[in-house]
Amino acid sequence: MIKQCFLPLENQDIRLLILGSLPGDKSLQEQQYYAHPQNRFWKLMKLIFNVAEIHSYTDKLDLLLEHHIGLWDVCAQAQRKGSMDLDIIDEEPNDLDVFLADHPHIHTIIFNGQKAQKVFDKYFKKNPNYRYFTLPSTSPANAQYSLEKLLQEWRTVLKKD
Known part of the structure; x- marks a missing residue:
């Protein structure tokens, strides 16, 4: 399924x-980023x-924009059965080069999980003008990370700004 x-x-x-990888089924159903109730x-x-x-949901999006944070996915589309990042195949990337050129104030790119970073690396070269951080996925599938541990890692990067 595409x-x-x-x-x-x-x-x-x-x-x-x-940058995430691609919305999961619950997010697609709700038409909202990170809509799964267990996503942290x-x-x-x-x-x-x-x-x-x-x-x-509007308040959630406004919170990010108030802190000068944008949100998108590396994959424009892909084949995937279910919601697991491991099942993403035949992905097509978003045009991140154009997006970044159109947003000259961006200086930091955060990958929400390793799949987002791996897909990015497959299609794009890292630019020395940006700082890149791969943070643990907030997905419920990443059960090895407690909310407290996620908070520690994410807060360190987001509070640098």
Whole structure:
């Protein structure tokens, strides 16, 4: 089954870009980034930016933009049965070179998990003008990382900005 990514969360003020691999089935069904209730992405953002409550998906996206963070996926589309990153095949990348050229304030790229970084490395050369960080995936499939351990690693990078 061919699955496609969402449009990027972006504006002209973003300085940091978080790249996932490709939305999972629950995210595609809900048409929202990181919609699976066990995905820890939004919980991490709340903790890192000290926000007590986020009431809507729009509030979640606004939180990122307030902190100059964009969000997208490395894969524009791919074949994948289910939601596991390991099952992604025949991927086609997003045009990240054009995206980065159109967003000159970006200086840091974060990969949400190793699959995003590996697909990026397959199609793109790392540019010395950017800092790159591969962080542990927030996916529930990454059960070896507790929320506390994820928080420690993600906070270190996001708070550098």
